[in-house]
Amino acid sequence: MAHFGFENDIHSILKLDMPITNAPMARWQRKASSSSAPALNGLSPGKSINVSLNSSKTPSKTPGKNKKQTPSKMGGDRFIPIRNSKQMDVASFLLTKENEPVETNNSAQSSENQKAWSVMLNGYNIDDAKILHIGGKSLNAPEGYQNNLKVLYSQSATPASVKKTRYISSTPDRILDAPELRNDFYLNLLDWSSRNTLAVALHNSVYLWNASQGDIILLMKLEREEDYVSSLSWTKEGSYLAIGTSDCNVQLWDVENQKRLRSMAGHTARVGSLSWNEHVLSSGSRSGHIQHHDVRVADHHICTLTSHSQEVCGLQWSPDGRYLASGGNDNLVYVWPRVQQGSVSNARQSVCSWSEHQGAVKALAWCPWQPNILASGGGTSDRHIRIWNVNSSSCLTSFDTQSQISSLVFAPNYKELVSAHGYAHNNVVIWKYPSLTKVAELNGHEDRVLSLTLSPDKSTIATMAGDETIRLWKSFELDPEKKKAKERRGISTSSVIHQSIR
Template identity: 30%
Template sequence: MRLLDQVPPSTPRQACAVPLTVKRTPSRTTFSNTLSTRKRRRVSIPSFDLEAELGIPVSTELAVEETDADRFVAFRSPSSIPLHTTPRTNRIAKSFGLLDDRVLTYAEGPTSPSETKLRSLLRRSVTELFNIPRSTSSVSAKANLGARKQFVMALDGPGISRDPFAFSMTWSRANCIGVAFRSDVYCQNLETREIVHLCRVLADDGPVHSIDWRDQPQSHILGLGTTSGKVRVWDALSLSLVADWSGDGSPVGGMHWNESVLAVGRKDGRVSLYDLRTPEEIREAKGHKRHVHGVKWSPDGKYLATGDHSGNVHIWDQRAANYLTIGDKKLLAKHNGPVKAISWSPWQGGLVATGGTFPDGAIQIFDVNKISTVSPPLVIGTYTNVTSLHWSSHCKELLSTHGSSWTKSQTLYDYPPSAKETPTTPFTNSMTVHSYPSCERIVSVVGHSAAIAHSCIGPDGCSIFTVSPAEETIKMFRVWAAPGSQAKDDEQGLARKNAIR
């Protein structure tokens, strides 16, 4: 029987002895707040010494000023109008213990020193957990050239051509260097330290302007060109003349081998191609109108990059016997100054870097495989003469050598500036390594007191020889390291192996 049936009819339901439970629906103002005063009283945090647990000594000056401000509610100044603006709101808030809560008052509560110390320790521990230092690769120039900024060996170079566009030094795959001194060419084997006088050109032939070693397997073959247009090939083992292509009277610019084919830049804008198997010129590429300084074959031998005195850069396709084009134009790149420095990437086919001298002073990086998409080049501005470029074989880094610098306001009429007006920048007379594709400067080392006119990279892809005609010195620097090599940072050991006695 239900309980209400036991009550006499005369007894009103309000006088029933059994109390009724009335469920009250809270108003909209009685919302739950997890940060209220009552709920804060229910939370108990066990006391422990976090400093001893983590083993982190904390000084008073390292404590971070903490705040109890709500992260979802903006902190308001004391002049702001609070939410409890009516007596009814104050009564409701007081009954639920929210009168002093920050949701209504927007004020910070007092923070004890122990709580501040605890939060500082927690914040420091989390910061150290996620702050993982970025390690430097042992292959990168930052870990090699940046750590040891001194040269490994130095040679005297009296009589080196002072022409800033001359290629007076080359380094063969057999670890032999060749250096041109006026009309003489000398060779030194860095393994045996033997120095050999290779040849001497006649006075009427003019000084030697460019030299270059052939690649393997005949890395002992050296080609040379003079300012009078003579082109000859010598054998460094037998000290004999292999070929003589002296029929052209146009002065020589840069030159570079592709197997048995030698490409030679000319002052009249032509690029002559010679083959050791034939006594005459096999082909010539026409497209430049000024002196061709930079000449460089791609590693696969498919493309030939050339740069002239006007700053024009062309890419010649050996397979099609014609220049690569962008639309109806045969011009790949345009610098505002003469282009001597050209380098192809050994790890990405079609990637080439070119550098300009005054008044350009910029490095441009292209991908010839994206010519049809008219992809804009990456540009590194230096406002310094870019005399040579070398890609690393072991990492995505590019080295550039530089001469004198200038300001943006200087023009052709006030260059070269006087010694007092010459600005000094991190690029001046330096070797600088850039990362790819970010183009960030990794390290700059001033290896000479004067301009670096030329440089060549070694067969290991790690070392660089730099030439400074004004200083009359040749220096070798270790820029990169081969992956997995256990090379020690011992300058004396390297000097004993390579020094001339």
């Protein structure tokens, strides 16, 4: 049995050395046949054609040697396992013929000749040959066919992809002269009411400027010349104005009747910051104390917050009334909970406290569309805008503005943040929120900008500076193209309107 198996193995090896007649041509055989293709150029139908597809040379194998064969010496094409020999003959012939120039007059006759030649070559019709054919007209798409991929590669700009640029004027709409304006970084002497009235403190007096009509009235004046107004804050309805003074008092005024309703004592130093939350008025003092007042009752004092060790120069209630943010000259930022009757002790515990700033924190602003987001700005030693998440007590963004920050406000019309600066830039900058990329710079003040406030329609900001001027910038109009068209026509908006606040 073993001997019989050995004979079978010898027999199979001998068969491998015999020519393989039914296998596809090797690559060297196809090259040999293609070299004879020019001889076919002079043939014409009717003559007998004898093309030999075999050669006397066959690839040799040497038993016992592990010699790697190149693909050119291997039998057949291992990448395309099925190859019809008739297709290869016709393809080789057609590729040779199509490289020759064809006269236009004999194009029809040439096509017929090619068909006749292909039939003679092993009786194969080129119309049935499945080969790659480059040339000719592309096929038309079926009627009603739509290619959805055209949308991806369309070069025409769609309305959604067109970038709309906003025009922001580099000059203010109006300049108000404010003589005897106190150039003190820690004071808050400017506020704009929901009834479109701007309140300005000039030394020991408070003036009201009606932004709709341009009328100016003197609301109050302190009795003693050495005293001065140190802070202002409108109620949400815009009918009452709270005034902090250097003699440690907080006054409440009925603006419509120009009458002082009450004066609330309790602080031991000047009141430099004020903020309303419905009927509760919060006041920050130079002593570092914050007091809550219920203005509806005679016994107005609710509680006192004593965490700051230096002057409280920034004070802002959140739009939803849940939190009070305070900033001081001790470089600290605190967030306090809402004051509720019967839970005074809880109000004295801060929700968050941050010490990352390296300068006085006067600039505070709550985001109107994200009530848990607070922005704060540091003084000359810090110069950073920091964005805080009150819920997580984390700092989301910290950005160096390279200039002292005196005030911050969010502009909801375009979801931007506006900052007022002192040394060294003395300007106003509009930032895109939350990326804090610079949108525009508003220059023109000749001294440090002390405060800024936003108009009730959120289209205009008023800035107060140490150069004793108040400038109004219409930087957030919802249709700024109208103003740009007016300036092109030379209408009065191109010239700044000057007016004195008193």
